[in-house]
Amino acid sequence: MAQQDDLFKKISSHCKEYGFIFQSSEIYDGLSATYDYGPNGVLLKNNIKKYWWTAMVQMHENIVGVDAAIFMHPTTWKASGHVDAFNDPMIDNKDSKKRYRADHLIEGYIEKIEKKINKEVTKAKKRFGDSFDEEQFKTTNPRVLANQEKINAINERFAKAMTDSDMDDMKAQIEELGIVCPVSGTKNWTDVRQFNLMFSTQLGAVSGESGKIYLRPETAQGIFVNFLNVQKTTRQKLPFGIAQIGKAFRNEIVARQFIFRMREFEQMEMQFFIKPGTQMEWYNYWKETRLKWHLALGHQQDELRYHDHEALAHYADAALDIEFKFPFGFKELEGIHSRTDFDLASHEKYSGKNLKYFDPETQESYVPYVLETSIGCDRMFLAVLSHAYTEEEVPNAKGGMDKRVVLKIHPAIAPIKVAVLPIVKNKPEMVEKARAIFNDLRFDFDCQYDEKDGIGRRYRRQDAIGTPYCITIDFDTLEDDTVTIRDRDTLAQERISISEISKVVAEKTSMRQLF
Ligand code: ATP
Numbered sequence: 001m002a003q004q005d006d007l008f009k010k011i012s013s014h015c016k017e018y019g020f021i022f023q024s025s026e027i028y029d030g031l032s033a034t035y036d037y038g039p040n041g042v043l044l045k046n047n048i049k050k051y052w053w054t055a056m057v058q059m060h061e062n063i064v065g066v067d068a069a070i071f072m073h074p075t076t077w078k079a080s081g082h083v084d085a086f087n088d089p090m091i092d093n094k095d096s097k098k099r100y101r102a103d104h105l106i107e108g109y110i111e112k113i114e115k116k117i118n119k120e121v122t123k124a125k126k127r128f129g130d131s132f133d134e135e136q137f138k139t140t141n142p143r144v145l146a147n148q149e150k151i152n153a154i155n156e157r158f159a160k161a162m163t164d165s166d167m168d169d170m171k172a173q174i175e176e177l178g179i180v181c182p183v184s185g186t187k188n189w190t191d192v193r194q195f196n197l198m199f200s201t202q203l204g205a206v207s208g209e210s211g212k213i214y215l216r217p218e219t220a221q222g223i224f225v226n227f228l229n230v231q232k233t234t235r236q237k238l239p240f241g242i243a244q245i246g247k248a249f250r251n252e253i254v255a256r257q258f259i260f261r262m263r264e265f266e267q268m269e270m271q272f273f274i275k276p277g278t279q280m281e282w283y284n285y286w287k288e289t290r291l292k293w294h295l296a297l298g299h300q301q302d303e304l305r306y307h308d309h310e311a312l313a314h315y316a317d318a319a320l321d322i323e324f325k326f327p328f329g330f331k332e333l334e335g336i337h338s339r340t341d342f343d344l345a346s347h348e349k350y351s352g353k354n355l356k357y358f359d360p361e362t363q364e365s366y367v368p369y370v371l372e373t374s375i376g377c378d379r380m381f382l383a384v385l386s387h388a389y390t391e392e393e394v395p396n397a398k399g400g401m402d403k404r405v406v407l408k409i410h411p412a413i414a415p416i417k418v419a420v421l422p423i424v425k426n427k428p429e430m431v432e433k434a435r436a437i438f439n440d441l442r443f444d445f446d447c448q449y450d451e452k453d454g455i456g457r458r459y460r461r462q463d464a465i466g467t468p469y470c471i472t473i474d475f476d477t478l479e480d481d482t483v484t485i486r487d488r489d490t491l492a493q494e495r496i497s498i499s500e501i502s503k504v505v506a507e508k509t510s511m512r513q514l515f
Contacts, residue, residue: 008327011389012258018465033255033263040465043415048380052268056243063241068222074213076221079350081314087194090253093181094188101253102170102192105179106158113147159311167192197250215249223271224343241272259378266377273368279338282371287336296514297410315342324383334375341367407466411509416467417445418505421458423474425451434473
């Protein structure tokens with residue numbers, strides 16, 4: 001665990017040192033849980049968004065995009081249930097004065113029991129060797145079974161308390177489980193209270209309740225209120241989807257995990273409108289399709305897992321998270337929710353407008369059901385970096401070994417695709433040639449020109465920001481118009497002619513590699 005904490009710290013300081021992420025308003029000591037993306041960060045973030053948009057909109061004839069306003073009519077949030085129910089349960093420890101999410105404390109307790117189960121499994125695996133059957137062990141070993149039963153009982157009670165908004169029972173559960181504050185080590189808890197996560201502000205000069213509007217806590221509602229506008233103008237037939245990328249705001253109770261949980265963040269959401277009754281079919285389709293999207297980036301199967309929701313949100317009839325193995329454990333990266341007709345039906349009721357779809361096949365009008373895929377762009381950024389960050393030793397030119405930090409980001413989304421490096425800077429013909437190559441490549445790629453320091457140090461700098469290819473211009477280049485292209489991961493160097501560079505880099509860094 002200490003090692004993992006260490007990795008998380010290394011990633012966040014690497015982000016700062018190499019211009020990926022800065023704390024917001026840092027010169028004023030920062031603003032908690034808000035961050036700014038630096039020069040390399042914005043490139044990587046834009047590429048993640050492009051990958052999502054290409055996969056969802058460009059590659060699906062029946063998915064189109066919108067870009068709705070952040071401010072929406074306040075009734076939107078009444079209809080969506082956010083005014084009444086977008087709450088998190090909070091609790092304070094009276095000794096440490098630290099605030100927690102009550103549900104997170106209980107989840108943390110469950111994780112500890114899960115770890116005990118995993119320990120038993122690892123021990124047994126060692127003991128039984130090749131003949132070990134994990135499934136059989138988990139369903140028959142008395143200690144594992146007892147722990148699993150404990151987890152099920154906690155989950156069931158916790159889910160009920162969440163659904164019924166029973167804060168007293170949540171506190172009772174925390175006390176009965178003997179959960180202590182990680183800082184003070186005591187069980188001196190306040191009551192659990194519901195806390196609404198929406199930020200509000202005033203519209204124009206109108207003050208008081210009548211001018212109160214919200215900063216959207218999710219992008220989804222901008223899609224729902226535009227459902228018929230989009231359907232009619234694009235003449236889409238069910239099933240079809242509307243996708244959107246944009247900012248969302250939540251006044252999170254606890255936000256201590258870098259860009260994992262921010263108060264201002266970006267979501268990439270797609271609402272897929274379907275015929276009622278077909279939701280499970282589409283739920284399974286999107287569950288698989290979205291996992292494939294993650295795996296295509298080179299993320300491993302064991303870094304990702306599904307987690308079915310125990311307590312369903314007020315709008316859902318099925319829901320799961322795709323969790324990623326962050327340095328601080330498996331946590332939600334993306335949500336797949338079957339939202340039924342909750343949102344459209346509710347907007348129909350509150351707006352008094354007909355939001356039904358006329359089905360030309362059945363000649364019926366009905367409110368469509370909705371399948372949602374929702375992923376945080378910033379969390380995805382953190383997942384990409386957690387996977388990519390690597391410390392390793394590589395051979396140097398003198399026959400020894402060098403330590404390097406390299407970001408093994410998939411070339412298609414790497415911030416800088418190619419760096420152009422003249423081997424020496426005091427030879428004008430070489431610099432001129434290198435500049436000419438750079439000036440040509442920059443039309444098609446995000447690239448960098450670097451002539452400062454020895455070539456080894458320049459490679460290290462490019463490794464640290466994840467540049468997949470470096471082009472080196474040397475003395476041979478001046479003779480035969482060839483250069484070397486170095487692969488970030490294999491370190492292999494190949495000689496190619498200047499006229500080929502653009503084509504080679506385009507092929508190696510194309511988004512096509514991801515599909
Ligand atoms: P959590 O349980 O972690 O609070 P959530 O279930 O409330 O998340 P959703 O409402 O399903 O999250 O939002 C969809 C996605 O938006 C999440 O999967 C996550 O990637 C992202 N997201 C949600 N809240 C935040 C946040 N505060 N900071 C960054 N990303 C977020």
